[in-house]
Amino acid sequence: MSGLSKTWTQDTNRIHKAWKSRIHNLIQSPLPWRKINRQETNETSLLGESLETLLSQKRGQKAFRNFLKSKFCEENLDFWLACQEFKTFDSPEALTRAAASIYEEFVRAESPKQVNLDFHTKEIISQSLQQPGTSCFVVAQKKIYSLMENDFFPRFIQSEQ
Known part of the structure; x- marks a missing residue:
């Protein structure tokens, strides 16, 4: 495996792990507006696949909007x-x-x-x-x-x- 491929694979794995952690934190949040059912949990696990997937779901849009708002670019x-x-x-x-x-x-x-x-x-x-x-x-x-x-x-x- 070339150095570039190895670096890309490591970066991809790191991003994937970070995203899984992020989704886990969203699911575990005690805030009432973040209560979700099993079906939503399955949908939420897909949010990190792509921007398209994220934007196709209201929950993904809300999370992304909150992030963009924190960067002053919503x-x-x-x-x-x-x-x-x-x-x-x-x-x-x-x-x-x-x-x-x-x-x-x-x-x-x-x-x-x-x-x-x-x-x-x-x-x-x-x-x-x-x-x-x-x-x-x-x-x-x-x-x-x-x-x-x-x-x-x-x-x-x-x-x-």
């Missing part, structure tokens, strides 16, 4: 979730209202929860607001997801929270 998750919901709208009126709302809250310069997007991506969104479709935020959402997956998720896994 707007990334809020934006991603808003984009997920945006994709479910089918009437042009609903799409227009939701697109304007998402733009004002997360994309516009000086917006209260502005996410970190490059100028080009912001311009594409701005132009698409005239007749927004369900793909209006796809590029931006992918960029924010990538940021969460490659930066925040690994730190979340390794954190003690």
